[in-house]
Amino acid sequence: MTSQAIGYMDSGVGGLTVVKEALRQLPYESVCFIGDQARLPYGPRPAEQVREFSEQLGQFLTAKNIKMFVIACNTATSAALEYLQKTLPIPVIGVISPGSRAAIKATKNHRIGVIATEGTIKSNAYEKAILSKDLQNKVFSLACPKFVPIVESNEYKTKIAKQIVDESMAYFKGTDIDTLILGCTHYPLLKPFIQEAVGPDVKLIDSGAETVSSVSLLLDYFNLANESSHKELPDRYFSTGSADRFKLIAGNWLEMDDLNVTHVPVESLSLK
Structure with a gap:
């Protein structure tokens, strides 16, 4: 259980500011991130629609066997945090x-x-x-x-x-x-x-940076922290938009040139 990745979602690449802090504060925890670049920005959208999109991304990452879900998006946190805390089978935290x-x-x-x-x-x-x-x-x-x-x-x-x-x-x-x-x-x-x-x-x-400190505390509280002195799983990144564009911006921000980025078609995210 403790070797599973922590899941992160955002409307685009912004949530990588949270991931960057997670990589610093929690170096042995694996990352599983999805950015919904095909449907950004979330800010002008109705709250109900943002909640639906957030639920889709939450289900997508939960299917990847994550142990905690971080809504690394303020708009999605305000629209969907309470709902997802009730409906997802893992701890959910917002920013x-x-x-x-x-x-x-x-x-x-x-x-x-x-x-x-x-x-x-x-x-x-x-x-x-x-x-x-x-x-x-x-x-x-x-x-x-x-x-x-x-x-x-x-x-x-x-x-x-x-x-x-x-x-x-x-x-x-x-x-x-x-x-x-x-x-x-x-x-x-x-x-x-x-x-x-x-x-x-x-x-x-x-x-976002403050959120990672809370994630660290919750990992201990729920006894979910990785007990190994290394990552058990590789970090994975997904985007509903262009994987190449995501990799360029993410690579610059995270200072990494070997990111594993996969394109996820929006049509595959329908709620089940």
Whole structure:
């Protein structure tokens, strides 16, 4: 049981920011990741549709005999976490609660910013999670729909990316936030531009990285941690879009050139 892979899903490559942290924090745990690039972005889609897509990806990875399912997508977490926790036969974890807890711990003046997709912002998931733990906080939320396409097109290091980030982050001028949650797993790839735009005194919270710490705790709690001093299974990556495009972006971000990437047709993901 303990040698099984941990499953991760995202609407595209953004969830690889979670995987990158998992590879660092949990080096002996195997990875089984699927990115739904053929149907991204999830942010503008109705919550019910995002839930359906998430369930499809969850069933796909569960069939690969994973031992835990990580929804490495904030939009999918807000739409599907509670449902999948009830319906899948393995532990399921999302990225919103870990990111919220980290922000509450980090803030000194109780003024917290959140940037995320339209779907996540519309759900008020972060604001609800933060205020449920500490009503002293004031939350400033901003949807950044242009960020995901920049990352998925592999343009996240360009001047255009910097311009879009600067224009978006102008929203926070005058809010006096001291903490900003990157509420989409694509956004850490834009972290240098975001940090420059909001200034060095604002603490950036990577919700995906915080999630891996929770995964580590849950592996111990459920007695699921790999007991070997090496990976028992190879890491596997799947994409509903172009495997070559996924491999290019993923290879750059993870600093690996030998990724095992397989294309999965969307039609094969129908719910059973």
